[in-house]
Amino acid sequence: MKAIEISSLDLSIVAGLMLLFSGFTFWQQLHIERSLLIGAARAWIQLWIIGILLKILFHHVSVTWILLFVLAMFLVAIHEVHARQHHQLVTKWRYAMSAGSLFLTAFSLVMFTLWALIHPPLWYQPQYLLPLLGMVLANTMTGVSLSMDSFMGSLVSQEAMILQRLALGQSAKEAVSDLRREAVRRALIPSINAMATAGIVSLPGMMTGQIIAGSSPTLAVKYQILILFLITISTGLGILLALHWLFRYLFDERERLRLERIKNYK
Amino acid sequence: MEVSKNHLSGWDDFKMSVHLDSLEKETISFPLLRLEDVSYLHYGPLFLELREGECIAIRGPSGAGKSLFLKVVADLFPHEGTLWLQGKSSTTFTPEAWRQQVGLLLPVSQWWASSIENHFPILPSKEALEALGLTEPLLKKAPQSLSTGQLQRFALLRLLAHEPKVLLLDEPTAHVDPKNAKRMETYVLEYQQAKKAGIIWVTHDEEQVSRMATRFFHFKKGVLMSESH
Numbered sequence: 001m002k003a004i005e006i007s008s009l010d011l012s013i014v015a016g017l018m019l020l021f022s023g024f025t026f027w028q029q030l031h032i033e034r035s036l037l038i039g040a041a042r043a044w045i046q047l048w049i050i051g052i053l054l055k056i057l058f059h060h061v062s063v064t065w066i067l068l069f070v071l072a073m074f075l076v077a078i079h080e081v082h083a084r085q086h087h088q089l090v091t092k093w094r095y096a097m098s099a100g101s102l103f104l105t106a107f108s109l110v111m112f113t114l115w116a117l118i119h120p121p122l123w124y125q126p127q128y129l130l131p132l133l134g135m136v137l138a139n140t141m142t143g144v145s146l147s148m149d150s151f152m153g154s155l156v157s158q159e160a161m162i163l164q165r166l167a168l169g170q171s172a173k174e175a176v177s178d179l180r181r182e183a184v185r186r187a188l189i190p191s192i193n194a195m196a197t198a199g200i201v202s203l204p205g206m207m208t209g210q211i212i213a214g215s216s217p218t219l220a221v222k223y224q225i226l227i228l229f230l231i232t233i234s235t236g237l238g239i240l241l242a243l244h245w246l247f248r249y250l251f252d253e254r255e256r257l258r259l260e261r262i263k264n265y266k
Numbered sequence: 267m268e269v270s271k272n273h274l275s276g277w278d279d280f281k282m283s284v285h286l287d288s289l290e291k292e293t294i295s296f297p298l299l300r301l302e303d304v305s306y307l308h309y310g311p312l313f314l315e316l317r318e319g320e321c322i323a324i325r326g327p328s329g330a331g332k333s334l335f336l337k338v339v340a341d342l343f344p345h346e347g348t349l350w351l352q353g354k355s356s357t358t359f360t361p362e363a364w365r366q367q368v369g370l371l372l373p374v375s376q377w378w379a380s381s382i383e384n385h386f387p388i389l390p391s392k393e394a395l396e397a398l399g400l401t402e403p404l405l406k407k408a409p410q411s412l413s414t415g416q417l418q419r420f421a422l423l424r425l426l427a428h429e430p431k432v433l434l435l436d437e438p439t440a441h442v443d444p445k446n447a448k449r450m451e452t453y454v455l456e457y458q459q460a461k462k463a464g465i466i467w468v469t470h471d472e473e474q475v476s477r478m479a480t481r482f483f484h485f486k487k488g489v490l491m492s493e494s495h
Binding site: 252 | 337340341342343344361362363365366369370372374375376378424425428
């Protein structure tokens with residue numbers, strides 16, 4: 001069964017509904033109509049462009065173009081990790097930290113899955129590589145960003161406590177163990193929730209897409225389980241790596257807390 | 267083969283004992299704590315020697331850098347120069363070992379576990395608690411249910427549980443009532459005499475200074491100056 005076509009008119013009707021909703025929020029003085037309209041316009045434009053690009057990539061499968069596409073995905077993800085953080089490190093190495101934690105987890109896990117489990121005709125088969133990597137990368141990016149921000153925020157707000165624990169002869173690792181645990185928990189909760197509620201509260205996006213496109217629900221379920229697990233593992237490992245590098249940077253060789261390495265920490 | 271191993275280890279032991287002998291002799295002449303050419307931010311160079319069983323006081327207006335100075339001595343703040351404890355540089359200690367030997371008491375103590383007793387490596391004795399006007403049931407309580415003064419007295423016990431050789435006391439009785447402040451002074455003096463510990467005492471309390479310290483310093487333009495009392 002082939003998916004039922006959606007016409008431009010159908011899309012315009014939904015866009016009209018979005019406009020109506022924005023008008024409603026304006027009338028209610030919620031002050032989000034601007035963000036709503038910009039967000040909607042961005043989604044429309046970005047998705048059209050990506051649709052065109054994917055169409056080209058699917059028809060002219062070229063390893064160079066696909067890898068360039070992957071590189072662009074990574075660069076945007078690395079930028080996004082730091083874009084909305086409340087605390088920023090003073091060093092440019094912050095980009096290396098997020099790049100390392102995204103690449104070593106998301107990319108290698110997806111490559112492993114393609115190579116060892118799915119076996120597409122080509123390892124860079126864009127129909128498999130790009131959607132899988134996109135989903136894993138986006139979730140890992142959010143996790144890494146949340147955990148770094150939460151950990152730095154706790155270090156700043158709990159400075160006196162950390163100093164006290166260090167002064168009593170605890171190691172730096174011991175002194176921040178609670179804060180690290182909390183940062184991991186906060187950043188991993190969305191992934192854990194997604195697994196715990198999958199199929200009950202909602203049908204996850206990838207599965208929905210496959211079912212609409214005509215796949216059998218059993219196959220869609222298998223893909224969904226695979227992607228949920230990949231996302232959680234990649235996010236978890238990405239968080240641990242990012243926090244490890246952050247910890248190494250914010251404590252010196254004498255295990256002294258160096259908050260001056262965070263921009264405007266006071 | 268075994269004979270030669272024994273022979274080697276015997277020779278090593280001999281060398282070690284000679285080395286330790288000479289080290290022990292040297293240790294006797296070393297001051298307990300020595301700061302050599304220490305500088306940080308715009309402070310320094312600072313030189314200071316603290317002998318066993320000695321208490322020195324550091325005075326100066328608020329913001330003069332007294333608290334930061336204690337953090338430097340506890341190796342909690344980056345600095346240039348060398349800190350020595352009984353002739354050994356701080357870098358030969360792990361940071362944890364240094365901070366257990368050179369213990370810092372902050373003006374407001376911090377508590378992270380659910381009960382007071384969970385902060386102690388070894389629980390304080392009944393006598394120690396009584397000497398500071400504390401009781402055993404308080405050990406079971408949550409830190410937030412105790413007064414600042416009670417917490418500060420527990421913080422002193424917590425610090426001394428590691429038996430530090432040097433005590434860095436940063437306005438330790440600033441938030442304690444006069445009666446309990448006296449108890450803390452007496453307790454510190456007894457510890458100092460029993461362990462021959464050295465003390466650097468930062469305070470604004472002139473009377474306390476004259477009761478506790480034998481040498482006096484103050485910060486002047488970022489340099490530690492000796493003063494007569």
